[in-house]
Amino acid sequence: MSTSKNALLSTGSKGIDELLGGGVEKGVLTQIYGPFASGKTTLAMQIGLLNKGKVAYIDTEAGFSPERLKVMASSRGLNPEEVLQKFLLFEPENFREQGKIIARLKKIVDQRFSLVVVDSITAHYRVESNKQAGSTELSKQLQVLLWLARKYKIAVIVINQVFHDSTANVLRPIAEQTLGYKCKDILRLERLERPGVRIAVLERHRYKPEGGMVYFKITDKGIEDV
Numbered sequence: 001m002s003t004s005k006n007a008l009l010s011t012g013s014k015g016i017d018e019l020l021g022g023g024v025e026k027g028v029l030t031q032i033y034g035p036f037a038s039g040k041t042t043l044a045m046q047i048g049l050l051n052k053g054k055v056a057y058i059d060t061e062a063g064f065s066p067e068r069l070k071v072m073a074s075s076r077g078l079n080p081e082e083v084l085q086k087f088l089l090f091e092p093e094n095f096r097e098q099g100k101i102i103a104r105l106k107k108i109v110d111q112r113f114s115l116v117v118v119d120s121i122t123a124h125y126r127v128e129s130n131k132q133a134g135s136t137e138l139s140k141q142l143q144v145l146l147w148l149a150r151k152y153k154i155a156v157i158v159i160n161q162v163f164h165d166s167t168a169n170v171l172r173p174i175a176e177q178t179l180g181y182k183c184k185d186i187l188r189l190e191r192l193e194r195p196g197v198r199i200a201v202l203e204r205h206r207y208k209p210e211g212g213m214v215y216f217k218i219t220d221k222g223i224e225d226v
């Protein structure tokens with residue numbers, strides 16, 4: 001059996017690691033959600049670049065930047081080309097294609113992988129006209145991702161967008177219920193009024209109390225503690 005150390009992927013931020021009970025858990029789905037420019041993509045790329053093992057990265061929003069990844073790598077004294085080689089990038093153009101790629105991962109992912117990222121799982125979903133069919137398809141995709149997480153004991157990060165709930169006047173995650181059932185750990189990122197400073201809030205965790213938060217900033221290195 002692997003040690004508990006191997007069961008977690010470090011985020012590279014001491015604060016966020018502690019919030020998550022040591023890092024991102026393997027074997028389950030972790031949801032990271034928040035408004036645009038809150039740091040979701042940076043955090044997911046950083047977890048991939050800092051940990052051993054290959055990364056399957058499904059980019060649905062053209063948010064993944066090899067240039068940015070290389071800067072993050074070299075700022076940390078890592079070889080940018082070697083880091084880039086670890087990432088296997090997929091760019092589905094619609095929700096159905098996204099589903100096909102996730103299904104294909106069953107044949108692609110193996111022991112060499114430590115992380116799968118879907119960034120974001122809901123960008124294509126939210127423009128689906130048939131909401132009922134879309135919701136069923138979303139559940140299916142999450143089911144496959146969960147299967148991958150458990151079978152290969154890898155971390156799966158599902159990035160999610162927000163919408164404005166005008167009744168309660170708050171930002172809520174898209175498809176909150178569907179994702180909530182499958183994602184046992186949920187991290188919310190937020191931008192603050194003070195420029196440059198952001199917060200990560202633990203909304204849900206398998207064994208940690210909810211509601212804890214830490215400050216972080218985005219730099220050339222990626223995500224750093226304040």
Ligand SMILES: Nc1ncnc2c1ncn2[C@@H]1O[C@H](COP(=O)(O)OP(=O)(O)OP(=O)(O)O)[C@@H](O)[C@H]1O
Pocket residue numbers: 034035036037038039040041042043061063218219220221
């Ligand atoms: N080298 C850098 N130094 C400081 N900040 C940076 C640097 N590179 C990018 N940023 C900042 O990071 C933020 C974007 O972060 P990121 O792309 O991770 O957000 P996101 O939550 O994925 O957003 P979206 O929902 O639009 O995909 C921007 O505010 C940008 O200014």
Ligand SMILES: [Mg+2]
Pocket residue numbers: 040041042061063119
């Ligand atoms: Mg992004």
